[in-house]
Amino acid sequence: MDENSLSNLVINRAIKVHQTLGPGLLESSYQECLFYELVQSGLSVEKEKALPLIYEEVKLEFGYRIDLLVERKLVIEIKAVDAIHDLHLAQVLTYLKLSDCRLGLILNFNVTLMKDGIRRVVNGL
Secondary structure, rough: OHHHHHHHHHHHHHHHHHHHOOOOOOHHHHHHHHHHHHHHHHOOOOEEEEEEEEEEEEEEEEEEEEEEEEEOOOOEEEEOOOOOHHHHHHHHHHHHHHOOOEEEEEEEEOOHHHHHEEEEEEOOO
């Protein structure tokens, strides 16, 4: 399955989770429920995937953590904030570069309609 097909499936599952739970919960609640939905869909999903950061001779084994990594292709960052800011975009771009992935989704569950909380982030590689 390519990145776009994966993102469509993830968005549909995120909408289901949001319709069931609504806004106002902690990010960890949405992350766990979305993880469950994606695994139930038959996808390979890694939760809290550690990303090492290497700078010259310095290696941080757990420099960053991706909320969900789907099929080793799609980076998912879960938020429950008032608004998605440029800092969130920069964070996902960093994850994309460090993981050699092309597509990421920021899913902000603190919205009335889930479609208003979705941002696609593309790594031009």
